[in-house]
Amino acid sequence: MLINCVAYQDGQKLDDIPVEEISDYIQRPETFVWVALRDAKPDELAVMKEEFGLHELAVEDASRGHQRPKIEEYGDSLFVVVKTIECRDGEVAVGEVDIFVGQDYILSSRDGETQQGFLGVRARAEKEPHMLRLGPAFVLYALMDAVVDRYFPVLDMLETELEKIEELIFSRGKQRDNIERLYELKGKVTTVRHVVVPLMEAVGRLHGGRVPSMCQDTQEYFRDVHDHLHRISASLDTIRDTIATAIQVNLSMTAIEESEVNKRLAAWAAIFAICTAFAGVWGMNFKFMPELEWKYGYPFALTVMVSVCLYLYRRFKKAGWL
Amino acid sequence: MLINCVAYQDGQKLDDIPVEEISDYIQRPETFVWVALRDAKPDELAVMKEEFGLHELAVEDASRGHQRPKIEEYGDSLFVVVKTIECRDGEVAVGEVDIFVGQDYILSSRDGETQQGFLGVRARAEKEPHMLRLGPAFVLYALMDAVVDRYFPVLDMLETELEKIEELIFSRGKQRDNIERLYELKGKVTTVRHVVVPLMEAVGRLHGGRVPSMCQDTQEYFRDVHDHLHRISASLDTIRDTIATAIQVNLSMTAIEESEVNKRLAAWAAIFAICTAFAGVWGMNFKFMPELEWKYGYPFALTVMVSVCLYLYRRFKKAGWL
Amino acid sequence: MLINCVAYQDGQKLDDIPVEEISDYIQRPETFVWVALRDAKPDELAVMKEEFGLHELAVEDASRGHQRPKIEEYGDSLFVVVKTIECRDGEVAVGEVDIFVGQDYILSSRDGETQQGFLGVRARAEKEPHMLRLGPAFVLYALMDAVVDRYFPVLDMLETELEKIEELIFSRGKQRDNIERLYELKGKVTTVRHVVVPLMEAVGRLHGGRVPSMCQDTQEYFRDVHDHLHRISASLDTIRDTIATAIQVNLSMTAIEESEVNKRLAAWAAIFAICTAFAGVWGMNFKFMPELEWKYGYPFALTVMVSVCLYLYRRFKKAGWL
Amino acid sequence: MLINCVAYQDGQKLDDIPVEEISDYIQRPETFVWVALRDAKPDELAVMKEEFGLHELAVEDASRGHQRPKIEEYGDSLFVVVKTIECRDGEVAVGEVDIFVGQDYILSSRDGETQQGFLGVRARAEKEPHMLRLGPAFVLYALMDAVVDRYFPVLDMLETELEKIEELIFSRGKQRDNIERLYELKGKVTTVRHVVVPLMEAVGRLHGGRVPSMCQDTQEYFRDVHDHLHRISASLDTIRDTIATAIQVNLSMTAIEESEVNKRLAAWAAIFAICTAFAGVWGMNFKFMPELEWKYGYPFALTVMVSVCLYLYRRFKKAGWL
Amino acid sequence: MLINCVAYQDGQKLDDIPVEEISDYIQRPETFVWVALRDAKPDELAVMKEEFGLHELAVEDASRGHQRPKIEEYGDSLFVVVKTIECRDGEVAVGEVDIFVGQDYILSSRDGETQQGFLGVRARAEKEPHMLRLGPAFVLYALMDAVVDRYFPVLDMLETELEKIEELIFSRGKQRDNIERLYELKGKVTTVRHVVVPLMEAVGRLHGGRVPSMCQDTQEYFRDVHDHLHRISASLDTIRDTIATAIQVNLSMTAIEESEVNKRLAAWAAIFAICTAFAGVWGMNFKFMPELEWKYGYPFALTVMVSVCLYLYRRFKKAGWL
Secondary structure (H helix, E strand, O other): OEEEEEEEEOOEEEEEOOHHHHHHHOOOOOEEEEEEEEOOOHHHHHHHHHHHOOOHHHHHHHHHOOOOOEEEEEOOEEEEEEEEEEEEOOEEEEEEEEEEEEOOEEEEEEOOOOOOOOHHHHHHHHOOHHHHOOOHHHHHHHHHHHHHHOHHHHHHHHHHHHHHHHHHOOOOOOHHHHHHHHHHHHHHHHHHHHHHHHHHHHHHOOOOOOOOHHHHHHHHHHHHHHHHHHHHHHHHHHHHHHHHHHHHHHHHHHHHHHHHHHHHHHHHHHHHHHHHHHHHHHOOOOOOOHHHHOOOHHHHHHHHHHHHHHHHHHHHHHHOOO | OEEEEEEEEOOEEEEEOOHHHHHHHOOOOOEEEEEEEEOOOHHHHHHHHHHHOOOHHHHHHHHHOOOOOEEEEEOOEEEEEEEEEEEEOOEEEEEEEEEEEEOOEEEEEEOOOOOOOOHHHHHHHHOOHHHHOOOHHHHHHHHHHHHHHOHHHHHHHHHHHHHHHHHHOOOOOOHHHHHHHHHHHHHHHHHHHHHHHHHHHHHHOOOOOOOOHHHHHHHHHHHHHHHHHHHHHHHHHHHHHHHHHHHHHHHHHHHHHHHHHHHHHHHHHHHHHHHHHHHHHHOOOOOOOHHHHOOOHHHHHHHHHHHHHHHHHHHHHHHOOO | OEEEEEEEEOOEEEEEOOHHHHHHHOOOOOEEEEEEEEOOOHHHHHHHHHHHOOOHHHHHHHHHOOOOOEEEEEOOEEEEEEEEEEEEOOEEEEEEEEEEEEOOEEEEEEOOOOOOOOHHHHHHHHOOHHHHOOOHHHHHHHHHHHHHHOHHHHHHHHHHHHHHHHHHOOOOOOHHHHHHHHHHHHHHHHHHHHHHHHHHHHHHOOOOOOOOHHHHHHHHHHHHHHHHHHHHHHHHHHHHHHHHHHHHHHHHHHHHHHHHHHHHHHHHHHHHHHHHHHHHHHOOOOOOOHHHHOOOHHHHHHHHHHHHHHHHHHHHHHHOOO | OEEEEEEEEOOEEEEEOOHHHHHHHOOOOOEEEEEEEEOOOHHHHHHHHHHHOOOHHHHHHHHHOOOOOEEEEEOOEEEEEEEEEEEEOOEEEEEEEEEEEEOOEEEEEEOOOOOOOOHHHHHHHHOOHHHHOOOHHHHHHHHHHHHHHOHHHHHHHHHHHHHHHHHHOOOOOOHHHHHHHHHHHHHHHHHHHHHHHHHHHHHHOOOOOOOOHHHHHHHHHHHHHHHHHHHHHHHHHHHHHHHHHHHHHHHHHHHHHHHHHHHHHHHHHHHHHHHHHHHHHHOOOOOOOHHHHOOOHHHHHHHHHHHHHHHHHHHHHHHOOO | OEEEEEEEEOOEEEEEOOHHHHHHHOOOOOEEEEEEEEOOOHHHHHHHHHHHOOOHHHHHHHHHOOOOOEEEEEOOEEEEEEEEEEEEOOEEEEEEEEEEEEOOEEEEEEOOOOOOOOHHHHHHHHOOHHHHOOOHHHHHHHHHHHHHHOHHHHHHHHHHHHHHHHHHOOOOOOHHHHHHHHHHHHHHHHHHHHHHHHHHHHHHOOOOOOOOHHHHHHHHHHHHHHHHHHHHHHHHHHHHHHHHHHHHHHHHHHHHHHHHHHHHHHHHHHHHHHHHHHHHHHOOOOOOOHHHHOOOHHHHHHHHHHHHHHHHHHHHHHOOOO
16 A cells, blocks of 8 residues: 655655656656555555666565565665564564665565554654755665664563563562463563564664665764664663573472471371370270379360470471471 | 487577587587486596586596585686476485586486476576576576576465464464474474575675676676575574474473472362361371361361362352362 | 752852742852752752753653662753662662752752661761762762762671671582572672762763863862772672682582482492392292201391491591591 | 604605605605604604704694694694594593694604504505695695594483483483483593584684685685585584483473482371371260260271372372372 | 893893993894893883883783783784783683784783793893794793693693583582682683683784884784683684583583482372372271271281382382482
């Protein structure tokens, strides 16, 4: 579905133009065309391929979807795949935006998973003609910047979830819960990492060293995006690392709690066992057991049993077993 | 066993040719010969070595089999080993395809483990003369692309298996099952990784940087294959990582379940032990135990015992031990 | 908030100058201006941007804060982000200092988290005119050196905490405590690492190889800072590694202690069980049980029971179970 | 001990020559001398040093032994250390072969741990004069190839041992055995890795990139050796990885089995405890316990107790605890 | 404290010279001065700085101590920090030697922790004038070689300790001991690694590739040192790896032993429980229990109880529980 198709000259919006005239506009000097698609169908892409002269393999990738984030050079043009991530009901939804960039055009195509569009990016860009004059490379930066900025709330969500788990990690009886949540969180972090890390590597090749000629003048902007991705990636690594430790700690806590339960069990078992042993002794049928004849034998026996139990109880209490 | 032996000129099929005439055809300009073997015997390879002038070490590798995926340059020609993987009854079967590529020939030889052949690749290639005109390097790409495309269903199978295990990972009493399946899955992933990763590294040397001269014009195609392998490899890493975590989680779950069983055991033991202790007390043979003389002493005793048991039962129930 | 704004010529302090005259001073030969801000507000930064001609992206980063430690080149000038760490009540507080360095100016801006200022650095620098003559690059070194020197006490604190935990790691009954403290310490180490490691990487690019032209003459000083960071980073790695091992050891100790408790439990259970069994036997109601009729049957029975118990007690003692 | 000392010219054996004449022969054009030593004594090495002009440090290394596998260039000559591995009674025995290679000589010296000699290598080389003509570099290749070929049976042994352990890994009651065998196997794998990996790295420098001039024409052969080592190293990594997983699985299996034993224990304890509780109740000495007076009270009591036990037994059976 | 101060010309010792004349001697052609200090005080270093023209930062590092092993170039001169390790009562003591090397001087300064001095190095060097003629770089090699040679006995000690632990790793009841010793050993290995690995990296830059001009002619000697460090480092990695596995095995062994103890406990509990249950039954007070009236009822009962116990005992014995 076509969302916009606008020609810009010298940083100023010329006009919304019909798709068929694209190839005319992109031949004018200092002019470029910025097209936005959504859920592009094969025939739409075919038209674009014609108008912009896109490379076959890039178009094929775009129409198949499910690519890794990447930046590929095809001659003078770039094919960029970035992934969007959005939080929906605590889940992480991953979408894809494919961007074709040439000297005088930029074409972005987002899939249905990416609910939030990029109209804001266009609006902001049109307000900064001195930047727009830098051409499609600046638009590419603006789009990537917008995509990457949307990673931060997801990162926050992951960090918040981890903190919630951490609050309970040393609580008694929460091990089953914690381990389930840690496992789930780990899954989400892995998903986000696969979005962030390949993009970071790809963007790293847009500044410093050998850079596609089109991006020469916008290197510092891409370095900024790269830096953001670096920050996110470092945070993800910390989360991953903390999860790994937390899983180990969880196991330790399970073992420690079990050990505490065992001690308590041992203590109570001892207390009852000693009672039962005493009762057993006085339940024996020997003829001559003098204390059985005593008037206060029974209360005496109960007293002995209770005293021993109390003594043990206190000792175990002191030892921290009860 | 010879499957095909065809000469192509300028992207068009000339004819099926007999093996002996190969060396004549490959001297014609703009002509190349594409030979496909299956379970090649040493003497067949010896003939090919003669006709194409293959390098001794490459032929030796091909006849011995069990190579790692690799791409080796021998002067102007390439020797390529790729591994095929097929799912058979839930198992991963690994086969091998050895490919010799020169300026004007391509010779592929698959072993018996690779049940699915490459006739489709030839058919599709012959329908695209503009691509076939790129010569043996394009055929090499087409073969590799076909092989790599067959990795995806295997990857899907592994991911499906992992998901099945994940569904049960927090279920009670499934630990033994889960650990066995995780171990088995880990083995399969390792097998597939050894097929994918070395090939990825090798293909990485066919685009960007210094590239064998023959592959100069098809770099973008090999980059595409490389990208697919990268995607598969990233997914395999995720699976591996998830398995590692799942094994740890499995251990935690075992410990947690044991701890739950222990608590239940402790609770029941306590309930019975207290009953037995009471019964022991009233089973003592003291002369003067007034309650033994009561008319309703026995029902009273039973009531006491049942009450205490019920009280404990409820407390343990509340504490989540029962 | 402006703290100082001083012009230096040829290594000597000229004067405190008003902010508006900065742009005049920095055009004089052999002169540079050193400005220190604290909790810089956007409008203050805007003024500075004007006076020094700072790059938009750098100013944006500085006003947003929460950057990773980094050193970015913008044309001939550098934008440096370093993190300060201070111990407060056993916690690690992380602050940020943003530094803009050009041929003839240096501007540092610290945030509120960095309680300790850098007046001492300025005082010391002014006493060494032969060094100050090296220009803003030397001031940059002096600031970084001061920041990095403040990392050492934090490192000491972490090492002391680890040693305290290590003293108790093999003590009985300390597992819960230890695991909590290890987890907390791990978190602190991770925090510090994220301050140190990116800075180390960044500083590594200020000596050897290609170096920003401004830092050519101070390479050896930056190498010194780099070396300090390397030492800190190596110590952090050791702490991390030791924590990981200590967590595993903690688990082992928990298991070992549980096993010891279990043995003790088993031993006492056996002793009581055997008593109870004997008492049960002599509590049976058979008509003809000769020993029940003995005069000293009861003392005999008690003696047997006590003897067996003592025998078992000693055996278990010997076996180390009690 | 001298084993052979032979001069070759133009790929043909000239003659066995006495050690003293070596320096004469190696000055002839197209001629090289191939000497094989075993358990070389310092004075033998001293003679060789003289005759061939070997470097002091290399000779020192050779006479001290216990080197890492390595390939060192001393001017135009190479000093190569390779390790041999042999299986002896299930143990891995590591030997050492030191090889000095120059433009016109090759000197190999194996230690006593390397029981299998290299006469076969010489015999095969002498049958291929067209290869021998390539000079000492080819002999070096032939020796290395022979050494590396002997790694494969050891690798097979390790893989077989691992498979044997894997067959038992999920068997009950085999944990102690398995963990001991895994630990031992891990030790062997580590030993073999230290033989293979440094050699692989060293051989990697004999093909591609900058190569010692002497090995220019035999690069493809060394690449072949490198490839074999790569394959072995990949297999070793798989074994290592599998062992690590197996150790974790072993721990899980221990925990799972313990948990099963615990459940069984709990079940039996419950069954007996309930019996004992019933018996205790009917063993109380209350005056008025009507069922005690019943004629069939005793059989009734036994029936009740057996029924309860049977009921519990079945329930536990169903729950999989028994 | 000054130990020696000697001038050498053309590989021959000239004379012990007073410190003040150093600067005269080092200007003579083919002459260099070799000074050895111990526990150098700041003022001694200040004199040396003057005489040799040492760099300020290097002197500062040397007077502060506690450096990482490193090799820093200051213009044409080198500042080298190496760490010595000595075994004292089973502990690893780490000392430091700082070495300043220039074209015509070498100055070494060891701290008090390094008890063993380097007089032997000087003696040996003076006996080899052809080597000493290589100048300060050779002396640097000789010192480093001596330091590194002293690492081997420490490595042996660590390996011996590990072997001792390994002998007991599968013994019963040694887990607590083993884990403590493993933890301690791990600490020592970490200490030694921090001495060895940075030095290895630093020395790696003294041979191959770009090398400080002073070390051009002694590259092969530094490669030898590098090779020794490589060997030590590889052994340390093996020890580390083995310790990690041993810690896991220790945990497994603890779990396995606990499981065995549990089984034994379960078995004995069952035996006593069944006795007690029987006794309980015959201790019931039913009026009509025919066997109670039998003459040989009591012996019969005891026989039954003993038989059942023996039967269970044998069964458990067979099952390996007892």
